[in-house]
Amino acid sequence: MDIMEKALAAHQEWGGKLDIISRVAIRDQEALSVAYTPGVAKPCLEIQEDPSKSYDLTGRHNLVAVITDGTAVLGLGDIGPLAAMPVMEGKCALFREFAGVNAFPLCVSTKDPDEFIHAVSLISGSFGGINLEDISAPRCFEIERKLKKLLDIPVFHDDQHGTAIVATAAMLNACKLTGKSMSDLKIVINGAGAAGVAIAEMLLSFGVKEILMLNSKGIICEGDALSSEALASLAARTNRAKIRGGLKEAMEGADVFIGVSKPNLVTQDMVRSMNENPFIFAMANPVPEIMPEDAKAAGAFVIGTGRSDFPNQINNVLAFPGIFKGALSVRASDITEGMKRAAALAIAGCVSDDALCPECVIPNPFDPKVSEAVAKAVAEAAVSEGVARI
Numbered sequence: 001m002d003i004m005e006k007a008l009a010a011h012q013e014w015g016g017k018l019d020i021i022s023r024v025a026i027r028d029q030e031a032l033s034v035a036y037t038p039g040v041a042k043p044c045l046e047i048q049e050d051p052s053k054s055y056d057l058t059g060r061h062n063l064v065a066v067i068t069d070g071t072a073v074l075g076l077g078d079i080g081p082l083a084a085m086p087v088m089e090g091k092c093a094l095f096r097e098f099a100g101v102n103a104f105p106l107c108v109s110t111k112d113p114d115e116f117i118h119a120v121s122l123i124s125g126s127f128g129g130i131n132l133e134d135i136s137a138p139r140c141f142e143i144e145r146k147l148k149k150l151l152d153i154p155v156f157h158d159d160q161h162g163t164a165i166v167a168t169a170a171m172l173n174a175c176k177l178t179g180k181s182m183s184d185l186k187i188v189i190n191g192a193g194a195a196g197v198a199i200a201e202m203l204l205s206f207g208v209k210e211i212l213m214l215n216s217k218g219i220i221c222e223g224d225a226l227s228s229e230a231l232a233s234l235a236a237r238t239n240r241a242k243i244r245g246g247l248k249e250a251m252e253g254a255d256v257f258i259g260v261s262k263p264n265l266v267t268q269d270m271v272r273s274m275n276e277n278p279f280i281f282a283m284a285n286p287v288p289e290i291m292p293e294d295a296k297a298a299g300a301f302v303i304g305t306g307r308s309d310f311p312n313q314i315n316n317v318l319a320f321p322g323i324f325k326g327a328l329s330v331r332a333s334d335i336t337e338g339m340k341r342a343a344a345l346a347i348a349g350c351v352s353d354d355a356l357c358p359e360c361v362i363p364n365p366f367d368p369k370v371s372e373a374v375a376k377a378v379a380e381a382a383v384s385e386g387v388a389r390i
Contacts, residue, residue: 138228322374
C-alpha cells in the first residue's frame with residue numbers, strides 16, 4: 001500500500017494519536033478526597049502563595065504545548081489550524097516516544113500575530129515550555145521574538161531552530177570527515193524562510209564567514225527590499241561581495257549547498273561548478289532540490305536530505321525532544337543561543353569516529369543515546385548561561 005494511503009487508514013483506525021491517562025488510581029472515597037475535593041484545595045492554596053510550586057504540584061514540569069496557526073504545515077502550506085491537527089498530534093507523540101516528555105496539541109484559529117501571541121500568553125501558565133510549529137514566515141519571527149520576551153518559560157520554533165541545529169551538526173561532522181574548517185567554507189542557502197534564516201544564523205555563530213542566501217528573486221544583498229527584519233539583519237552580515245544572480249551564479253566555487261526550498265532546482269552542472277568534494281544538503285520534502293544519486297554522480301562528497309529512505313536524514317526529531325527534556329529538567333526560563341549550539345555539538349558527537357563516513361555524518365533518529373546526550377548538553381548550557389532555575 002502507498003504510504004499515504006497506509007497513513008490515512010492508520011489515522012482512521014487510531015482516531016487520534018494521543019490519550020490522556022490518569023497517573024492516580026481513584027477507587028475509594030479517600031482517594032477521591034485526596035485527588036480532588038476537599039484535599040485538592042491545599043495544593044491550590046500552596047500555588048496561590050508561591051506560583052513556582054505549580055512545577056512541583058502539577059504536571060507542568062514535564063508538559064509542552066505544541067502550537068500552530070496552520071499557515072505552513074509540512075510542505076502543504078496554509079491548510080489551516082484544523083487540518084494541522086494530525087501533524088501536531090504526531091509531534092506530541094514524538095516528544096513522548098523519544099524523550100518521555102508529555103505534550104499537548106493546540107491549533108489556534110487566527111492569522112493575526114498579535115492575537116496568536118495573546119492566546120499563547122494566556123494559556124502559557126499550564127505548560128513548562130512552548131513549541132511553536134508550522135507557522136509561516138515572516139510572522140513566525142515576530143511571534144517567537146515577542147513570546148520569548150513575554151514568557152518566563154522556553155519558547156522554541158522548531159521549524160527554524162530544530163532544522164538549524166541538525167543541519168549544523170551534520171555540517172560539523174562533514175568538516176571533521178574532510179578536514180575542512182567551518183570558517184573557510186563558502187555556503188549557499190537556497191530558501192530564505194524560517195529554516196533558511198535560522199540555519200544561516202547558527203552557521204555564523206559557528207564561525208562561517210561566507211554565506212550566499214537566495215530567495216525567489218535570487219541572491220539577497222544588503223539594501224534589498226526583504227520580507228522581515230530578521231532577513232534584513234542577515235542580509236547585512238552575508239554576501240559581503242555583493243554578488244548578484246541566481247542559483248547557478250551562487251553555486252560556482254561554493255563548498256556547501258543547503259536547500260530548504262523546492263524540488264529539482266539544482267542541476268548536476270551546478271554541482272560540478274562547486275569546489276572539490278562539496279557537501280549537498282537538499283532538504284526539500286518529499287522531493288529534494290537534487291536527488292542524491294544525481295548529486296553523487298556530479299561529484300558531491302557528503303549528501304543529506306530530509307527523507308528517511310536516504311542516508312544522512314536531517315530530521316528535527318534528533319533535536320527538539322532532547323532540547324525540551326534538558327530545558328525542563330533544570331526549569332529553564334529560556335532556550336538560549338548557547339543551548340542551541342550545545343545541542344548541535346551533542347548531536348554531532350553521537351556519531352563515533354569509527355562510524356563517521358560520507359553516508360553517516362548524522363546519527364540515526366532511533367539511536368536512544370541522542371536524546372539523552374542532547375538533554376544533558378542543553379541542561380548544562382542552561383546552567384552556565386544563567387537561565388536554569390533549579
